[in-house]
Amino acid sequence: MKFGQKTLSRRLIYSLGAVVVLAIALAGVWRLRATQAPITAPPPVPVTAAIAARNNVPEFASELGTVQSIDSVAVQAQVNGPILKVEFAPGQDVQKGQELFLIDPRPYQAALDEQEAQLEHDEGVLAEAQVDLTRYQLLAEQNSIAKQQAEDQVYVVQQDKGTVQLDQANVETARINLQYCHVLAPVSGRVGVLLVDLGNLVGPNQSSTSTSTTTTTGSTGSQGPAGAMVMIEQTRPIYVSFNIPQNLLDQVKRGQAASPLEVDAYSQAGELLEKGKLTVIDNQVNTSTGTVLLQATFANAEERLWPGEFVRAKLILSIRDNAVTVPSQAVSAGPNGSYVYLIDSDNTVHRVIVGVIDRQGAIAVIAKGLSGGEKIVVDGQYRLDDGVKVEIQQMVESPVE
Numbered sequence: 465m466k467f468g469q470k471t472l473s474r475r476l477i478y479s480l481g482a483v484v485v486l487a488i489a490l491a492g493v494w495r496l497r498a499t500q501a502p503i504t505a506p507p508p509v510p511v512t513a514a515i516a517a518r519n520n521v522p523e524f525a526s527e528l529g530t531v532q533s534i535d536s537v538a539v540q541a542q543v544n545g546p547i548l549k550v551e552f553a554p555g556q557d558v559q560k561g562q563e564l565f566l567i568d569p570r571p572y573q574a575a576l577d578e579q580e581a582q583l584e585h586d587e588g589v590l591a592e593a594q595v596d597l598t599r600y601q602l603l604a605e606q607n608s609i610a611k612q613q614a615e616d617q618v619y620v621v622q623q624d625k626g627t628v629q630l631d632q633a634n635v636e637t638a639r640i641n642l643q644y645c646h647v648l649a650p651v652s653g654r655v656g657v658l659l660v661d662l663g664n665l666v667g668p669n670q671s672s673t674s675t676s677t678t679t680t681t682g683s684t685g686s687q688g689p690a691g692a693m694v695m696i697e698q699t700r701p702i703y704v705s706f707n708i709p710q711n712l713l714d715q716v717k718r719g720q721a722a723s724p725l726e727v728d729a730y731s732q733a734g735e736l737l738e739k740g741k742l743t744v745i746d747n748q749v750n751t752s753t754g755t756v757l758l759q760a761t762f763a764n765a766e767e768r769l770w771p772g773e774f775v776r777a778k779l780i781l782s783i784r785d786n787a788v789t790v791p792s793q794a795v796s797a798g799p800n801g802s803y804v805y806l807i808d809s810d811n812t813v814h815r816v817i818v819g820v821i822d823r824q825g826a827i828a829v830i831a832k833g834l835s836g837g838e839k840i841v842v843d844g845q846y847r848l849d850d851g852v853k854v855e856i857q858q859m860v861e862s863p864v865e
Contacts, residue, residue: 505853506853508811508852508853508854508855509844509847509848509852509853509854509855510844510854510855510857511807511841511842511843511844511845511848511854511855511856511857512841512842512843512844512856512857512858512859512860513807513839513840513841513842513856513858513859513860514790514791514794514839514840514842514859514860514861514862515837515838515839515840515859515861515862516788516789516790516830516834516835516836516837516838516839516840516862517788517789517790517836517861517862518786518787518788518789518836519786519787519789519862520783520784520785520786520787521783521784521787521789521822521824521827521829522780522781522782522783522784523780523781523782523783523784523822524778524779524780524781524824525708525709525712525778525779525781526776526777526778526779527706527707527708527776527777527779528706528774528775528776528777529704529705529706529729529760529774529775529776529777530704530705530706530772530773530774530775531702531703531704531729531769531770531771531772531773531774531775532702532703532704532705532759532771532772533653533697533698533699533702533703533771534698534701534702534703534761535651535653535696535697535698536695536696536697536698536771537650537651537653537695537696538688538689538691538692538695539564539565539647539649539650539692539693539694539695539696540666540668540689540691540692540693541565541567541644541647541666541667541668541691541693542641542644542668543567543572543641543644543645543667543668544567544665544666544667544668545567545568545569545571545572545645545665545666545667546567546568546663546664546665546666547565547566547567547568547660547661547662547663547664547666547693548566548567548568548662549565549566549662550564550565550658550662551563551564551565551566552564552655554655554656554657554658554694555654555655555656555657556654556655557652557653557654557655558649558652558653558654558655558696559649559652560649560650560651560652561648561649562648562649563646563647563648563649564647564648564649564655564693564694565646565647565660565693566645566646566647567644567645567646567647567666568645569642569645569646572638572641572642572644572645573642575638575641575642576635576638576639576641576642578638579631579634579635579637579638580635580638582631582634583628583631583632583634583635586624586627586628586631587628587631589624589627590621590624590625590627590628593617593620593621593624594621596617596620597614597617597618597620597621600613600614600617601614601617647693649696650696651696651698652698653696653697653698653699654696654697654698654699655694655695655696656694656695656696656697657694658693658694659688659692659693659694659695660693660694666691666693667691668691697771699764699767699769699770699771700763700764700765700767701761701762701763701764702761702762702764702769702771703759703760703761703762704727704729704740704759704760704762704769704775704777705757705758705759706757706758706760706777706779707750707753707755707756707757707758708755708756708758708779709754709755709756710749710754710755710756712781713745713749713756715781715782716742716745716756716758716779716781717745719781719782720742720745724741724742724743725741725742725779725780725781726739726740726741726742726779726780727739727740727741727742727760727777727778727779727780728740728777728778728780729760729762729769729775729776729777729778730775730776730777730778731775731776732774732775732776734776737768737769737775738762738763738764738768738769739762740760740761740762740763741760741761742758742759742760742779743759743760743761744757744758744759745758746758758779760777760779784822784829787829787830788829788830788831788834788835788836789827789828789829789830789862790804790827790828790830790834790840790842790862791826791827791828791842791860791862792823792825792826792827792828793842793843794828794840794841794842794845795818795820795828796845798815798817800817801817801818801819802817802818802819802820803815803816803817803818804816804818804833804834804840804841805840805841805845805848806838806839806840807838807839807840807841807854807856810853811853811854811855811856812851812852812853812854813841813848813850813851813852813853813854814850814851815849815850816833816834817833818830818832818833818834819831819832819833827862841854842860
């Protein structure tokens with residue numbers, strides 16, 4: 465019995481040993497095959513790249529501005545009367561001195577005729593008094609009349625001269641009032657909508673009224689002041705007014721003293737409309753906002769700037785010559801500051817810390833870290849790290865602001 469049990473134990477031990485040996489052998493074979501299998505490198509990361517460029521980059525202040533007419537005139541009547549003629553079309557350009565309205569001149573022509581007749585009468589009275597004076601003075605020398613009579617005639621002549629001078633002033637006033645019946649454009653510019661109608665009764669410093677039951681004063685366009693018949697806005701040249709922070713004032717004054725600073729006007733969509741020059745720096749800082757009002761003048765030959773329009777005014781403060789620029793999206797933020805991915809000749813990337821001194825829309829201005837000419841990653845950075853291989857699928861040009 466004991467002999468049989470020993471024999472069974474030995475067989476069990478031998479079986480377990482054989483299993484262990486087989487397991488070790490299989491593990492060795494698996495390791496050998498694993499070491500002999502080829503290692504597959506990860507595929508390169510597709511990216512978009514650009515070349516760090518050198519450009520002359522403007523340093524500027526960009527502010528919201530308003531287009532304003534240099535001359536904005538409300539045309540008003542200077543005499544009372546109904547409008548007989550409107551001699552322009554609303555919205556057209558007019559020249560200084562061009563006739564716009566005709567106010568009924570007949571009462572003023574009659575007043576002029578009356579004053580001229582009165583002048584003629586009084587000039588005759590003066591002439592008669594002067595003849596009498598000459599005669600009285602001669603008779604007084606001959607002791608034929610009293611000297612007092614001759615002296616009294618001197619005062620009569622002086623009074624008649626005063627009357628003639630008053631008549632002359634009245635004639636000139638009547639002539640001016642007659643001229644005021646012809647309402648002329650005081651400046652060249654573009655007229656707006658009509659604020660009065662044909663037949664309206666107009667006059668100085670009063671709102672227009674209509675002789676009919678219907679009026680159109682200010683019915684379709686911008687309102688003018690009381691009594692305005694039409695508004696004239698000068699459009700060529702034209703102003704753009706805008707405010708800058710007071711901390712830029714010294715820099716603006718220094719630049720303006722050397723040469724008038726350039727101001728570019730952009731539409732709300734970012735389109736360049738016109739280039740102009742800074743012409744006015746206001747004489748005080750607005751204490752409530754801490755800003756200074758500036759005005760730039762634009763030739764506006766094509767009338768792309770319109771009175772009342774909002775534009776983006778870009779004031780060029782200085783030019784950074786030969787500055788290194790890259791697309792703004794190429795610059796990422798990290799714990800150690802801003803960085804870009806530089807692409808080496810073998811299409812391997814590594815991270816480079818850069819110093820960004822300005823961002824202007826689509827470009828970033830680099831002060832350190834790049835010298836220009838380097839190939840950098842613009843799009844696809846989120847999958848990159850130092851030493852990663854990339855495949856450039858597209859090269860883009862660095863934008864210029």
